[in-house]
Amino acid sequence: MPAGETLDYRLLLDAATAAARATSGQGHVADYIPALATVEPDAFGMAVATVDGELYGIGDWERPFSVQSVSKLFTLALAMAHGGDTVWRGVGREPSGNPFNSLVQLESEHGIPRNPFINAGALVVTDRLQTMTGDAAGAVREFLRRESGNPLIDTDPVVAASEADHGHRNAALAHFIASHGNLENPVETVLDHYYAHCAVSASCRDLVLAGSFLARYGVRADGTRLMSRSEAKRVNAVLLTCGTYDAAGEFAFRVGLPGKSGVGGGVLAILPGRAAVCAWGPRLDQAGNSVAAVTALDTLTTLSGCSIF
Ligand code: DON
Secondary structure, three states, X not given: OOOOOOOOHHHHHHHHHHHHHOOOOOOEEOOOOHHHHHOOOOOOEEEEEEOOOOEEEEEOOOOOEEOHHHHHXXXXXXXXXXXXXXXXXXXXXXXXXXXXXOOHHHHHOOOOOOOOOOHHHHHHHHHHHHHHHOOHHHHHHHHHHHHHOOOOOEEOHHHHHHHHHOOHHHHHHHHHHHHOOOOOOOHHHHHHHHHHHHOEEEOHHHHHHHHHHHHOOOEOOOOOEOOOXXXXXXXXXXXXXXXXXXXXXXXXXXXXXXXXXXXXXEEEEEEOOOEEEEEEOXXXXXXXXXXXXXHHHHHHHHHHOOOOO
């Protein structure tokens, strides 16, 4: 579809929802963080925010859910906005081909995580954002509130505590990274801020508004620039190649957009120059990506012919 052509987002959201609903029963709600297992498994919502300021939503699009790894998009963007290229000294930008919480590559790669979206990489980015701002999780919450205009966005303390109580893997990753000298702050501080930004509750509505700066090539809701156009391209590139972990190839094949998933069931995707789109359904596939949300985004780009390819 030519770049200038307008899309009928209402029609696309209807069709995407029908496709997502047809996956009902497939996949499992994340339960390795026990507080996440209390969600309604077949909830579904989807929203679109265009660069022209239009907002569309369907289903449970205004219902808050645990954003989990979707928050990593914002920690990376804020660390780049504050620190420019310095963040890339401690983290790579290659797909890992491994699960999001894998420990195996860290040892052979000397404590430098493959990319900012696997847990190991997100811990490093959280650490740098903590150094830059003094309050990494607070910086993420404040950004989400401002961009979405929703002052109620906050960390769910029950989810954060549940993550910490069952966080042996993340603690192992953080200590291992620290043993290689790749953390600037104490492990406990980094883990606290990491859990606090993962445990933020926000809706599809909130996330499309907060993610729109990437569709606007780095420009925030108030017209100021968060990052250069080139940096926005870089964030989108890493989202495409690493945002859905070892399923990034499949996500590019089916959806064809930069996107970030979380084990709360949300996926935030970007149509550069056009819109941000978020779909949410709590049932996950083997890689930890929402079955319903990926199906909905696949339907949207397939029917509209609108992807980055
Ligand atoms: O650290 C964790 O395991 C979670 N806070 C985030 C993992 C996650 O969302 C992976 N995404 N699909």
